[in-house]
Amino acid sequence: MQCANLSLRGWPDPGEVEQPERDFFVAYAAARARAGAFAAQVQHLGTSMGVAATARPGGVKGLERLVEKYTLSLTLPLDLLGGKVVVNSLRELYGVAERLDEFFPVVAYKDRILSPQKSGYRDVQFIVAVEGTGLRHYAEIKVMHRVFxxxxxxxxxxxxxxxxxxxxxxxxxxxxxxxxxxxxxxxxxxxxxxxxxxxxxxxxxxxxxxxxxx
Incomplete structure (x- = not known):
């Protein structure tokens, strides 16, 4: 099964990784600096695979929401930059997931189709590296069914x-x-x-x- 193939890649759970840059404002600035290149690469992924792939509208997650999340956990969110790939079937979903590392260096992943969130929400979540000056920056990409x-x-x-x-x-x-x-x-x-x-x-x-x- 394709979902089993992903589990053999050796990628850790997103809960086990943190942003390389620990300073909130430096990390936020790094996300803003990389937003354009990240969005372009997400779009390239979609064009190459023939699927709908978009980065978060507006680029970086809203500052107010970031501060709220940061004050709760005192760790920097992994989704300052975020993108999604929307597909029409589970077969297509896992097909995209298996090839995602052709477009981004994958840092971590979680199959939330097999292990959904407490709310019942399901997708395959990836944490990927976005290169640039300074430390690496991590972003989130979700591969999801169009129904969700x-x-x-x-x-x-x-x-x-x-x-x-x-x-x-x-x-x-x-x-x-x-x-x-x-x-x-x-x-x-x-x-x-x-x-x-x-x-x-x-x-x-x-x-x-x-x-x-x-």
């Missing part, structure tokens, strides 16, 4: 609600509040929105599997 790509447009609204409530919890904890950090209504919304995301991704996976049937 289309769903993401809608599910992202639920994600924003969850993120807002999580930020409120963090702020209240920082102010010294103890015990339950959400009101009963906020807790209800948080739990139901989370379940809604899981239901949507479960439905999306069922659609993908149905399309794969001969």
């Amino acid at each position: 790509d289309e769903l993401d447009v809608h599910e992202h609204k639920l994600y924003e609600i969850r993120r807002s409530l999580e930020a409120q919890q963090k702020e209240r904890r920082a102010r010294g509040q103890v015990g339950e950090l959400l009101t009963p209504v906020e807790r209800l919304v948080y739990e139901q929105v989370g379940q809604g995301s899981r239901d949507l991704y479960a439905g999306a996976w069922a659609l993908v599997q149905a399309q794969e049937q001969p």
Whole structure:
């Protein structure tokens, strides 16, 4: 199986690698400097393979979101630069994944088709190196089925609600509040929105599997 072939490459899990540059502002500047070349290479990948491949609109992840993620973990995100490849079948998805190292030096990967995220979201995630002056810089490329790509447009609204409530919890904890950090209504919304995301991704996976049937 193609998914088994990927596991034999010896690439570590993305959770085991960090940005080579540890200074937040230097890494952010490096991402901005490499954004154009990264986007061009992602587009070249898509043209060469005949698939839809794009870098993140606007180049680098928004500074506000980066600061939020950095303050939570104190580690630099691997997706300051990000791209995606969208395909129409699992066979095509793994075919692209097997050839991705022809276009970028692969640093790490995770098959989130076989091992989805807790929400049920599925793709194959790659961390790749983007060359330039100074230390290497890492970027994220996701190879995903078009069903999940289309769903993401809608599910992202639920994600924003969850993120807002999580930020409120963090702020209240920082102010010294103890015990339950959400009101009963906020807790209800948080739990139901989370379940809604899981239901949507479960439905999306069922659609993908149905399309794969001969």
